[in-house]
Each structure stands twice: as structure tokens, then as C-alpha cells.
Amino acid sequence: MIDGEDANSRISPEIRGLDSMKENTLTDRFKMVKNFDLNLLTTFEAVFIHRSGTKAADALGITPSAVSQALGRLRIHYNDALFIRDGKALAPTTVAIGIHEGLAEAYDNMIAKLQNISFDSLPTRLVVHCSPYISMFTINVMRKVLDEIAPDCEIVHSISGNSIAEAEDALIFRKADIIFDIHPHVSHSRVSQHISSEIPVMICRKSHPRLNGSLTREQAAEESHIFVDSESASLLSNRLDVNALLQLDRKCRFISPSLLSIISMVESSDMLAFVTERFYQKMKDSFDIQRLEMEVTLPSQPIYMIYNKAALNNQFFSTLVRKMTDIFMQEFQNNTPR
Incomplete structure (x- = not known):
């Protein structure tokens, strides 16, 4: 049995130096955010997606008053209005757009970790978000691949109401694992693959x-x-x-x-x-x-398969997407007029 002093004595000075630097860096970051409520970022993203305090409140299960208070604190922190009334909607300022673009990938990764969406073992269910029509020729492909790599996995179809905000909400807040949609979702943290074209x-x-x-x-x-x-x-x-x-x-x-x-x-x-x-x-x-x-x-109308990049770090999800893409591309080529 090695006691604490003997164990530490075997760690090289270089390793101890790196650990110390890491500890100092984290300490500095903790000091920077200790007075900042990270939950405000969730409220910010919900308002950014829905362009509405009321809709953001519904999506988060909180009151519109709580959303207003959160925006007030964010406005003070960033010294910016963040959202300006534009008719019935809230239009983001350039500062708000910059915050969203700068935090998108890190926020997605954080949500994935918090919700423990890692697929370290074979998942028991996958949630797919798309319109009833698109589900007719996409979910069956997922089922075919899952029959091969995870036959006990359950597929849950979440119906899209042709709303861009619904799709964004499902992606950012991890309400769905994969989305099939008629427009790409441009983001550093997401992948939009063109899988079909409807004539x-x-x-x-x-x-x-x-x-x-x-x-x-x-x-x-x-x-x-x-x-x-x-x-x-x-x-x-x-x-x-x-x-x-x-x-x-x-x-x-x-x-x-x-x-x-x-x-x-x-x-x-x-x-x-x-x-x-x-x-x-x-x-x-x-x-x-x-x-x-x-x-x-x-x-023609393109159809896209959209998912979070962070999910590709898992071998199961990466295999699922790759095999589905192969099938979609084969069908796409077979149905393309020559």
C-alpha cells in the first residue's frame, strides 16, 4: 500500500506543474462566474429561439415574470438591451446574436453532459422529431439500422408542427436525438445532412x-x-x-x-x-x-437530417448516423432522374 506522501513523491515536477496550472485556471474561472447564474443562459437561449418571453416561459415551464427577471439580470450583466420589441416578436440585438453564436457549441456540450446523453451503453430509446409526412420515409430507415445494431431500442416519434422554433427547441434542449426537417439548421454545434429531395x-x-x-x-x-x-x-x-x-x-x-x-x-x-x-x-x-x-x-424541396455534433463522440450514435446516411444516399441516387 502506497501512502499519500510516497505517491506524491513519484509524480514528476512537470506533472505537478501542469496540475497546478489547471487548478489556477479553474480557480480564476470560478471567480469570474461565481456571481453569475448559469441558468440565465437557458432562459436566454429559449427567448432567442422563440423570439417571445411567453413562449420561452412555456418551453421552460416557468412564468413569464421569471423570464422577464432573467432578461433584466442579463441586460445588466452585458450592459445591452439584448432583445428589442419588433411587432409581436422580440428581435435580438447584435450583442445577443454574438452571445448566442459564441456560446452555442459550449452550451450544447454542457446540456449533453448534464442530461447524461452519452450512449456509453446501448440506448433503450431514441427520440425523432419530424413532421408526419417526413416520418413516412425516414423513421423506417432508423428502424432498419437499429434492428442491426440495437434491436431492443425503442423509437419515439415527436411530431413537428412545421415550426422552426419547435425544431430549434428540440435540438438545443435535447428533446430529440435526431431531427428531420425541410430546412438546414446552421450552427457550429449541429450537423445538417441533405438526405433527400422531394419533387x-x-x-x-x-x-x-x-x-x-x-x-x-x-x-x-x-x-x-x-x-x-x-x-x-x-x-x-x-x-x-x-x-x-x-x-x-x-x-x-x-x-x-x-x-x-x-x-x-x-x-x-x-x-x-x-x-x-x-x-x-x-x-x-x-x-x-x-x-x-x-x-x-x-x-425540388430538400430534406435534412439534423443532430448535435457532440453526439458523434459516442460510437453507437456515430455508427447509427453513418449507416442511416449510407441508406439515404443510396435511395437518393436511385430516385434521382438521370
């Missing part, structure tokens, strides 16, 4: 009184249309691109976030709608719908 097609009911198999610009201008409801900037961009390609502003009569609701409305009315080629092929024999060939080539 839009115009549809109407088979018994449409004026249309059969094709649609001209002039006909499109005379008909009523259905839009997909989403906060996604990329979907809005695609909608505007379609209007520009058709050289008209389509008349909207119905808006819904649900492709099933949209396709049901098309079947029972004279309205037109865009759905994806994949969805049309699955539903064309179950609904009274037809595809309309158009004079223009429509822009």
Missing part, C-alpha cells in the same frame, strides 16, 4: 370539369389553389418560385399543414394543390386524384 407535382381530382392530365399557365390562373402551411423559409421560397415560374399569383382557397387534409380536399373539390411525387405515388390509387403535367420544371 412537387400538381394534382386535381380525376373528375375535374376543366382539367385532364395537363395544366397551362392560363388554366392555373383561373383555378383555385391549396397551400401547405409552414413557417419554413424554404417552403415559402419554393411557393414564391412557383408563382414566378408560372408568372402568376395563385388564388388560395385553403391552407393546411396536413398533406392528408389537402389531398382529401382536392378529391372533393375543384381546387388544385402541390404534393410530393412520393406522396402522390402512395396515394393515387386510394384517392380520386390525377397528376397534371405542367409547362415548367418545379423546384
Whole structure:
């Protein structure tokens, strides 16, 4: 048995010097943050994501008053307004944007450690956050890989409401392990992999009184249309691109976030709608719908797989992502027109 003095005597002066430097550095850092409540950073991130004190309070399970108090303390600490009222939303100042960008990776790593999301052993459950439609062709790939590497792992599907804030909230606060979304999440602490591209097609009911198999610009201008409801900037961009390609502003009569609701409305009315080629092929024999060939080539909609970089430090998660990516890329190549 080696006593304390003998053990210490065998440690080289260089090692003792490094330990001392590390201790001094940590001591200095403790002094810097001893009067700063690190919980304020969680409140800051929630407000930054939701652009609303009330929504941030709901996400964190605290009162709006507590959020206001936390922002007040942060404003004093940083000597900056941080968020400025812009209509109904709170717009971040340049200082707030700098704080968010500077802390993003470190904050993500800290949350991962605190929540013990390390997957040192095979996990018993994985949470996937995406819309019901995207889940149709993504979660089955995860299931296929898990059957191979973790057959007892449970998959939990958390439904996205087409809200950017929901997806950001799920990523930052670790409510989901993987997110599938229609827009990339640009961050130093996250990975956004392009795994698929969805091709839009115009549809109407088979018994449409004026249309059969094709649609001209002039006909499109005379008909009523259905839009997909989403906060996604990329979907809005695609909608505007379609209007520009058709050289008209389509008349909207119905808006819904649900492709099933949209396709049901098309079947029972004279309205037109865009759905994806994949969805049309699955539903064309179950609904009274037809595809309309158009004079223009429509822009495709990318699909991304998003996850936190810190999770890749674990061998299980890294293997899961790599094998899923291989399958997605193979399917992507097989479905890409040549």
C-alpha cells in the first residue's frame, strides 16, 4: 500500500506543474462566474429561439415574470438591451446574436453532459422529431439500422408542427436525438445532412370539369389553389418560385399543414394543390386524384437530417448516423432522374 506522501513523491515536477496550472485556471474561472447564474443562459437561449418571453416561459415551464427577471439580470450583466420589441416578436440585438453564436457549441456540450446523453451503453430509446409526412420515409430507415445494431431500442416519434422554433427547441434542449426537417439548421454545434429531395407535382381530382392530365399557365390562373402551411423559409421560397415560374399569383382557397387534409380536399373539390411525387405515388390509387403535367420544371424541396455534433463522440450514435446516411444516399441516387 502506497501512502499519500510516497505517491506524491513519484509524480514528476512537470506533472505537478501542469496540475497546478489547471487548478489556477479553474480557480480564476470560478471567480469570474461565481456571481453569475448559469441558468440565465437557458432562459436566454429559449427567448432567442422563440423570439417571445411567453413562449420561452412555456418551453421552460416557468412564468413569464421569471423570464422577464432573467432578461433584466442579463441586460445588466452585458450592459445591452439584448432583445428589442419588433411587432409581436422580440428581435435580438447584435450583442445577443454574438452571445448566442459564441456560446452555442459550449452550451450544447454542457446540456449533453448534464442530461447524461452519452450512449456509453446501448440506448433503450431514441427520440425523432419530424413532421408526419417526413416520418413516412425516414423513421423506417432508423428502424432498419437499429434492428442491426440495437434491436431492443425503442423509437419515439415527436411530431413537428412545421415550426422552426419547435425544431430549434428540440435540438438545443435535447428533446430529440435526431431531427428531420425541410430546412438546414446552421450552427457550429449541429450537423445538417441533405438526405433527400422531394419533387412537387400538381394534382386535381380525376373528375375535374376543366382539367385532364395537363395544366397551362392560363388554366392555373383561373383555378383555385391549396397551400401547405409552414413557417419554413424554404417552403415559402419554393411557393414564391412557383408563382414566378408560372408568372402568376395563385388564388388560395385553403391552407393546411396536413398533406392528408389537402389531398382529401382536392378529391372533393375543384381546387388544385402541390404534393410530393412520393406522396402522390402512395396515394393515387386510394384517392380520386390525377397528376397534371405542367409547362415548367418545379423546384425540388430538400430534406435534412439534423443532430448535435457532440453526439458523434459516442460510437453507437456515430455508427447509427453513418449507416442511416449510407441508406439515404443510396435511395437518393436511385430516385434521382438521370
